[in-house]
Amino acid sequence: MSSTEIERQWTTRLRHRAAGKLPPEKLLPDTQPSYVSSWIYVFGVATLASLILVIATGCILALRGPSWWHGSFIGHFVNSLHLWSVEVFFFAMVVHLWGKFFMGAWRGGRTATWMTGVVTFLASLMTAFTGYVSQSNFDSQWISTQAKDGINATGGGAYFNVLNMGQMLMWHIVLLPLVAVILTAVHVILVRMKGVVPPYDDAASATSAATTEGATK
Amino acid sequence: MALYSFLAALIPLNNYGHFIHWHWLYISYANFIVICLMVITFVAALLLPFPGHNRRKGNR
Numbered sequence: 028m029s030s031t032e033i034e035r036q037w038t039t040r041l042r043h044r045a046a047g048k049l050p051p052e053k054l055l056p057d058t059q060p061s062y063v064s065s066w067i068y069v070f071g072v073a074t075l076a077s078l079i080l081v082i083a084t085g086c087i088l089a090l091r092g093p094s095w096w097h098g099s100f101i102g103h104f105v106n107s108l109h110l111w112s113v114e115v116f117f118f119a120m121v122v123h124l125w126g127k128f129f130m131g132a133w134r135g136g137r138t139a140t141w142m143t144g145v146v147t148f149l150a151s152l153m154t155a156f157t158g159y160v161s162q163s164n165f166d167s168q169w170i171s172t173q174a175k176d177g178i179n180a181t182g183g184g185a186y187f188n189v190l191n192m193g194q195m196l197m198w199h200i201v202l203l204p205l206v207a208v209i210l211t212a213v214h215v216i217l218v219r220m221k222g223v224v225p226p227y228d229d230a231a232s233a234t235s236a237a238t239t240e241g242a243t244k
Numbered sequence: 245m246a247l248y249s250f251l252a253a254l255i256p257l258n259n260y261g262h263f264i265h266w267h268w269l270y271i272s273y274a275n276f277i278v279i280c281l282m283v284i285t286f287v288a289a290l291l292l293p294f295p296g297h298n299r300r301k302g303n304r
């Protein structure tokens with residue numbers, strides 16, 4: 028195969044594009060700008076860490092099944108870990124989003140980072156909701172019978188029936204976690220591609236950060 | 245099981261919820277407390293010094 032043929036292969040072109048947009052030193056940088064040494068930057072990673080715990084404990088629950096998580100001590104424990112990781116996840120995500128809001132972290136070509144955050148937030152709300160109606164206790168009965176009226180009023184009940192236990196469980200353990208995890212991955216990759224947004228005082232470099240590459244260093 | 249009854253005695257959850265009702269605002273104490281904790285955490289994150297901050301000063 029000639030070298031021009033190799034250059035034209037889609038694998039070669041895709042690799043060059045990916046390496047151009049996100050070279051390894053941008054994906055896993057050695058240093059960060061000095062303004063990043065603040066507690067407020069910890070909350071994105073705290074959200075990520077709690078999401079990992081949520082998924083891991085959810086996988087254990089899926090492996091063992093409802094009689095285990097309702098009926099055994101260790102099952103209750105893992106069920107509680109799952110719930111409390113969700114509480115920490117939302118707590119950290121809200122502090123994270125307040126931080127990014129007051130930093131105006133959508134500046135300098137970071138709209139997609141902000142918007143993937145917004146959609147992840149909405150997808151997480153739906154995941155939590157379907158989780159609450161999948162508990163199979165009085166709480167979930169109350170929540171679903173209340174919610175069905177609201178959802179039926181929108182006409183969505185035919186497609187998203189909160190009284191359909193099987194459907195809600197599938198949304199909770201397959202579709203929505205998939206959406207949340209994929210969006211989170213895109214979100215974090217976008218942060219690495221764009222570099223951390225400079226503070227408002229440094230707004231001039233915010234614009235140049237969008238145009239010149241390697242702004243993280 | 246003993247641990248369960250001990251915790252259940254400390255935090256009784258088998259009651260009606262408690263709510264704050266102030267003009268148009270209607271919110272459970274539980275939700276209100278969580279929102280307050282988030283605000284406190286947010287302010288603390290801005291004000292508390294980050295460890296190792298001095299070491300990296302000027303090291304852009």
Ligand code: HEM
Nearest residue numbers: 068071072074075124127132140141144145148218223224
């Ligand atoms: C699953 C939920 C989320 C995870 C795991 C997550 C994770 C992260 C991480 C690890 C960072 C980089 C570190 C940092 O600056 O804190 C980041 C940055 C960012 N996040 Fe999130 N985030 C989530 C939700 C959100 C939400 C709900 C919003 C806003 C609506 C948002 C907006 C942003 C923005 C704009 C940045 C870029 C900051 C910059 O360029 O300096 N994120 N996120």
